[in-house]
Amino acid sequence: MSEPAVRCTGLRHTFGTTVAVDGVDLAIEPGEVFGLLGPNGAGKTTTIRMITTLLPVSADRISVFGLDVARRRMAVRRLIGYVPQQLSADGALTGRENVSLFARLFDVPRGQRAAQVREALELVGLESEADRPAGRYSGGMIRRLELAQALVSSPRLLILDEPTIGLDPVARSAVWERISEIRAKTGMTVLVTTHYMDEAEQYCDRVALMHTGRIRALGTPADLEAGLGPESTLDDVFRTVTGNALDTGGIRDVRAARRTARRLG
Numbered sequence: 001m002s003e004p005a006v007r008c009t010g011l012r013h014t015f016g017t018t019v020a021v022d023g024v025d026l027a028i029e030p031g032e033v034f035g036l037l038g039p040n041g042a043g044k045t046t047t048i049r050m051i052t053t054l055l056p057v058s059a060d061r062i063s064v065f066g067l068d069v070a071r072r073r074m075a076v077r078r079l080i081g082y083v084p085q086q087l088s089a090d091g092a093l094t095g096r097e098n099v100s101l102f103a104r105l106f107d108v109p110r111g112q113r114a115a116q117v118r119e120a121l122e123l124v125g126l127e128s129e130a131d132r133p134a135g136r137y138s139g140g141m142i143r144r145l146e147l148a149q150a151l152v153s154s155p156r157l158l159i160l161d162e163p164t165i166g167l168d169p170v171a172r173s174a175v176w177e178r179i180s181e182i183r184a185k186t187g188m189t190v191l192v193t194t195h196y197m198d199e200a201e202q203y204c205d206r207v208a209l210m211h212t213g214r215i216r217a218l219g220t221p222a223d224l225e226a227g228l229g230p231e232s233t234l235d236d237v238f239r240t241v242t243g244n245a246l247d248t249g250g251i252r253d254v255r256a257a258r259r260t261a262r263r264l265g
């Protein structure tokens, strides 16, 4: 059998006395769209920051396509494309220049750069807007530009932290449709965090429901819902396994969404 794209074993992380991640075990199969779901503060970002090598991790806790993240940091980084929650596009540069910058950062060979930049812009549907300054893009277009930045090095694993936060419903579905198309065209594995259960239900092959640093349920949305009973939604599953925890994200959710919305203009 092939190695999982990501395997976490007894993963844990503390910030002072706060236990952010508290014994996470999971395996993500190559080629799947895997959703890490939970309210603000559940531990999702901390988990992916460890997978992406941005936070320290002990040996034998995380592997990416069989490589141990603690021992093979640089090799793991070359396999990953990462779109963080904080926006990273430069409004003064055109879309194409923004993606070219990432191609240089990720050492895409000079002779292949122009073609890979064009291909990444095509994958996210921005080829006709590529030579306009990113500062004039809508919020949804900025998100798609950031996807192109992460795709330009042809990663095997694409990691997206709350890719649709702060976007309107039309822009949210446009971002998700691009993610589905990219997976279909490239066979890439996608790990995505979100607290929008309806989006995960529609677009993820499997989901892990996370709360207070732990995974409380894991499976396909359909299996998790069927386990609870007819007409159940992922929201219902989440409320059942956590005891109404979705409400705890409240004010921080709203603040985070507003902050992002302001940045997106």
Ligand SMILES: Nc1ncnc2c1ncn2[C@@H]1O[C@H](COP(=O)(O)OP(=O)(O)OP(=O)(O)O)[C@@H](O)[C@H]1O
Pocket: 015, 018, 019, 020, 021, 038, 039, 040, 041, 042, 043, 044, 045, 046, 047, 252, 256
């Ligand atoms: N740099 C930090 N210093 C101290 N505590 C932190 C830090 N980053 C996260 N935490 C705490 O760790 C816990 C998990 O946070 P984390 O950001 O991983 O959650 P999350 O599910 O990604 O939520 P969000 O969507 O708000 O980022 C929270 O209690 C949070 O306050």
